[in-house]
Amino acid sequence: MVKDYDDALNFIHGRTKFKKSDHLNRMHRFLEMLGDPQQNISAIHVAGTNGKGSTVAYLRDLLMTQGYTVGTFTSPFLVRFNERISVDGKPISDADLIELVNQVQPVVAELDASYPEGGPTEFEIITAMMFLYFKTQVDVAVIEVGIGGLLDSTNVFTPAVSVITTIGFDHMKILGNTLPEIAAQKAGIIKPKVPVVAGRLPESAMKVVEQTAAKNQSALYRVGHEAAADIKSATGWQEKFDYQFEDQLFKGLKISMLGDYQVDNASCALTAFILYQRQQHQVINHSTTVRSLAKTVWAGRFEPLNQDPLIVIDGAHNEPAIEELTALLKQRFSDNEIYILFGVLADKQHDKMLATLRTVANLHIVLTTFQGPGTRAVTDPQQLAAQYQDDQRIEVIDNWQLAIGTILQRMSAEDLFLITGSLYFISDVRAFFKEL
Known part of the structure; x- marks a missing residue:
């Protein structure tokens, strides 16, 4: 039993950081022992080399304007660990964090003693805590991949929509040294018949995503193709663009995060949001959508x-x-x-x-x-x-x-x-x- 916040953090951070594995068997077993909370959440899964955090922030705000209670799972944190598991933009309380640690601790001890490869890693534990928390606390979750996708601890549920923001060179020791190799890892979050949104990916990476989506019979919506984002010149601390996706047209959208790449992130989020709303048979409120995108900020990004x-x-x-x-x-x-x-x-x-x-x-x-x-x-x-x-x-x-x-x-x-x-x-x- 952990008694206080420091104990809880010491338990989490005291775990092995990373164990390279070619499967997610331990994560599945861990969650099974916790009652498979990941099977009872509605969520959007976000992978990518960069742009994940901003895309999650845009999605969170878009969903919140529709009255949903929204969980977000992100990493790393900027100020306090609790930011990683947040509801409606508010980090999990210390008391809830302590309670979750006490819930998973006996299961971790059991796996430490019995599982051939050893017990769960730090990130696996945080991921399991997030699933447990969101199961009872939120209407919808936006879950950011830790590293890669295919073998990431978060890749143990079926999302409503999958999003791949960008693909570039990072974490090559784990993910591979070529863009197609890295893309194969990111595309690992694509699930059968679950729609996929992709940002502007390099051609060789996009080919892998297209093939994976086709194999899974998953509809693919690409920013710059099926979802058109046309950047307009802007002055001041904003970007301005027109966006069209099927019957949804937004003229003169404004965002307060600078950079063409933020237009792409916002477009990824907006496309995923529209797809999610359709699945829920909900209408898209034009004016709240415009206001939501304009006010989204993400700490530490320009x-x-x-x-x-x-x-x-x-x-x-x-x-x-x-x-x-x-x-x-x-x-x-x-x-x-x-x-x-x-x-x-x-x-x-x-x-x-x-x-x-x-x-x-x-x-x-x-x-x-x-x-x-x-x-x-x-x-x-x-x-x-x-x-x-x-x-x-x-x-x-x-x-x-x-x-x-x-x-x-x-x-x-x-x-x-x-x-x-x-x-x-x-x-x-x-x-x-x-x-x-």
Whole structure:
């Protein structure tokens, strides 16, 4: 029995982080011993290299405007662990978390003692707790995949709709080294005759998704094809686009998250929402849909922390996300000097990420370090900088708090200060600014 919140977290975080496995047998057995709660929920399943969190946020808000109580399962968290299991945007209470840990603990102990491969991992336990909680608390859940799809602990239920937002290079040690290999893992969430929504995927990845959908007799709706999203030029802190999917036409939709890729995420969410509403035989309220998309925000995704000077954080924690971020900087901030503070985990493609950022002309980059989660190593900024000794725009300040102070002294009121890299780093920075 755990008595308090710290005990509950220690139990969860004390588990093995990851066990590579070519099946989900242990997860199925674990849930079976808990009464198979995953079979009693209505849910939308969201996979993708990037864009999952934003897509989940858009979906949550769209569903909430229709009067549903909506559960969301996301990772990682930005401020507190409880964010990972939320209802209507509110993190699970400490008391409920403790109760769930006490519910799963005896089953975990039994599996530790009896299961040949050992008991459940940390993520399997959190996933099981989420299913138990949502079974009694929500009308509909939006469940984000942890890593990949096919062998992810969440891939143990039949959703109402499956969504694959993006496919790019990340977690290659687990998912494979080519886009078709990675796509095969993501497409593993496609279930027989369950509709699939796909964002703008690279051709080789889309082919795998199309084949998997066809094999499962699952209707496939692709952003840019069956669901048309036509971006309009926008001023201020917004994106504007027209959207059409079959008989649903929305002109001049506005979203408050910047970047063409956010238009794609919103379009994925809107398409999945329309499909879900149809299954429920519910009408789509045009005006509440428009208002919902306009107000959705997702912490840590090109999120302004301060307006004057403009300070923005963005958890662009892998190469595909940095590519999108770089395109946004060139498109929207070409007239501003841009100061970037960059800290990233060592297992990411940090040299490629930095090479991409360097293509922005009006740029100054400060490389830094931070306290990584658990035992995960952080990239050494000195080693990274050594590769770019000829680039006068790159320097190292090891202490990130000191780096923030230094950059703020150098920049003028018209400049942009962007803090990016690992989501864990962004979480620390966000907390730091909230305390100021």
